Amino acid sequence: MKELTYDAVVIGGGAAGMAAARELDAAGCSCAIVEREERLGGILGQCIHNGFGLIEFNEELTGPEFAERMEERVRGTGVAVYTGATVMEVDAAPEIKSLFCYSASFGVIRLNARAIVLAMGCRERNRGNIRIPGDRPAGVYTAGLAQRLVNIEGFVPGRNVVVIGSGDIGLIMARRMSWIGCKVHAVVEILPYPSGLTRNIVQCLHDFGIPLYLSHLTTRIIGRERVEGVEITPIENGALMHEKSFVIPCDTVLLSVGLVPENELSKDAGVELNPMTNGPVVDSMLMTSVPGVFACGNVLHVHDLVDYVVEEAKRAGANVARWLKGERPQAEARIKAGPNVRYVAPSRADPSRDNKIYLRSLVVKNEASLEIRVNNRVVRTVKKAHIQPSEMLSVDLSRADLATCSGSPDPTVEIALA
């Protein structure tokens, strides 16, 4: 078996993996990307709509364009790229870690590295995860699979569509299906507010007159062989109103009911996960509980914009380079999610540096404020014009913010929204 050694190996060649690898290369570390698809770019390749890149490239790009621009940055460097290669096993030993990569073009190779960057992205939650009862016919697709079938493979999965869940992929697919001549009959959302961006509600639903049923649960999928309809039940005051259930006839159901970080390899490597994000618990350097194993992008927590994925991954790449050179964070402060905050990532901050923290709100609110509390004392308040769960928030924790951490045995930073 062929064996190769790098300073660091990045698992996953999407936006996060490419950004991290490029930083590692720029910092003088040898590094490889292992990507299971034939081409770099990850899921961006099938996201043919625009709306990407406003932060990273200062222009509005489609997914394929964003991916290709990122790929060009990597191709011009010393980063070794293995595409069509799946990492099947990780041995995260303390000093030298090994990864076994399977590929039709070279069989199995073993890559050794002092550091690993997890950048595997996320997967879609499916029918089983949200437990929709009923028949099990053909025609039930996750929105991302349908997107792949339409945009890359050129197939039409169905003609009369109901989208379950109002996540952005579902909304984008509602427009895409309409634009290929299909009829989208409804988008059904269990929550009282849409999960996707307002922009997508307007341009993907209102433009096509697609009704959005908020506070409605899909209680049954109907159809023995192929989908024939879905039963929808309104929720009032938290209770299902079965007597008000109705059926929407359709031949296709697209599910857009959330994304989950893909951490099966991380679990194999012994990485501790945060049950709130389903991603690894990481320190201020974005390093997981296993020394030398780092994580960034959607495998760490699901981001709303790819531009933020890249921003975080660049930082991860730079941190890995620092770590490889022997730098270790000192006396980190614990960061915890305070009132109205679903999660914060990373879980630790380094008081001797400036830190960037991402978080998600549990509530929808205009004119909100974000509080940074150190050891239960408010050190800074930031105004936020609008917060909602589907939009990721970020806050810079500066050295000044964390000044009072020193001298405290177990400094704790709490981020709160109000």
Next chain:
Amino acid sequence: MSEELICITCPMGCRLKVDRRDDGTLSVTGNRCARGIKYAEEELLDPKRMVSATAKVSKPGAGLDAVSRVPVRTSVPCRKEAIGDLLADIYALTVDLPVARGQTLIQNWKGSGVDVLATRTLP
């Protein structure tokens, strides 16, 4: 008669109320900033959308990773009411490989100033 709109310029999602004055100009309320007025004017007087789609590749290769469609987008937003016709023309295209990202596949579609560009390089 007033029309209602949700401003999508930023995530605040202001609910705009728009009335058409006799001179054809608009009176906008409900906006928190000036961008709301601009949005309402564009949306009601000349609505446009960026369009993305895919076009057929003339000779798709064999194999599991063969690509049969090339993704495309408009160079600038297209008038909303023309989108259906534009899509029909995109779906009627057959693109010969190789194709480069940014390559113009349809130039100045029907004199509208809208080009259709490939968004992915395919060898």
Next chain:
Amino acid sequence: MKTGSGRYDVCIVGAGVCGANIARRLSAYELDVVLVDKYADVSFGVSKGNSGIIHGGFHHGRQHLKARLEIQGAMMFDRLRQELDFPFKRCGIVVAAFHEDEMRAIEQLYMQGVDNGVIGIEMCSRERMLELEPKLNPDVLGGLWVPGGGIVEPYRFVFSLVESARKNGVELLTDFKVSAAARSGDEWTVRAEDGRSIKARYVVNAAGLFADEVSAVFGAEEFAIKARKGEYYLLDRLSKARTERVVFPVPTSVSKGMLVIPTVEGTVLIGPTADMVDDKGDAATTREHLEKILSSARAMIPAISENDVITSFAGLRPTLGDDFYIEMSKKVPAFAQVAGIQSPGLTASPAIGEYVKDLLKKAGLKLKEKVDYDPFVGKRPHVKDLSPYEVDQLAAADPAYANMVCRCEKVSEAEIVEAVRAGHTTLDGIKYFTRAQMGRCQGGFCTYKIMKIIMRETGLSYSDITKNGGESRMLKDEL
């Protein structure tokens, strides 16, 4: 293989676990045997949606045929596994009691088991139960331990049986829905709905849920099979709730109760419910029942979390009285009834194969052993079970073994191709054969790849790709 019009000695209607066992057993003799099924693939009926348990032989008294066949069948599995290479493990069964009156029921089960000759059956204290299955609710009072009980992947068992039968000359006709039959001379003519027909001297009715309809087509006994629905949840292989043993509650008068089953392939199955339904096509799951499963299973294994659920499904059991109905028809000649095979049908099925072989012999079928009968099927490599070094060697001969298609269950392109070449050309057929699409993403990532492999290997058009045959088409159009 789908254009049969020949003459056979025996026609077996229904390629579920009973039909497959009977076909394989008969394939050891100098006979022309045809196995027909109305679905697009074998094991698509009752046999695909059940608990996959090799029962312990203590649930039924031996006055029942099903108890005797259960005990005999259970003992045949070790040898069958050697010959047929399907996933099977004797992980043992515990029955957990949480109340004093349940302990009395345990005692009865124990005595019944001893009476039936169950090897190694044991009454357990609380400590013993928790030692055998540490994930049990610590409130357990005691229970029963049956070390010989086990788990099997039922469809894989059927696939292997059918593969072995075909290797030994049995012909398989799928999409063959029996719609008419007539006896002339010493021969049955059996017609399918699509116009195909075959002739056979003997017919075995192993049509599962539809055995009553098939019996009627042949003018044999009138009876009514009722469907009892069982709903299940499947949990991720990384679930903390994965037990070491199959965990049973104390049974009720109508069912064996809801179980926690650590499947051979590493996932966890919980269920089933047991509800009579009027419609034999109704395999829909329901919200109320699924909630009931979670709470019942959690009462036994508290670590079960709804966050680990990857899918739910329902299977239908063919019920007919309180025992199996296996005998030659008294109304029409040369027609064997194998009906009402509900639990423990899977366990009993190898013994049913023997039993039906003997019935046919008594009815005049000449059995002459084949000299070249080969009970073994070739072992197929599964990347999931191999070390990277082994996969590297395999890939040197066939690179498709290193091309991963299903990341959740670790299935390579080569294994998908094997499935297609073995005749499994629907997405469900490939799922049951290879496990691709069966893991946590439920096909979110690999479905399109599998469709493309099917098209490449078979030449089928996109519009012919189905989930499980019939009108279950996956794609409506091409752009």
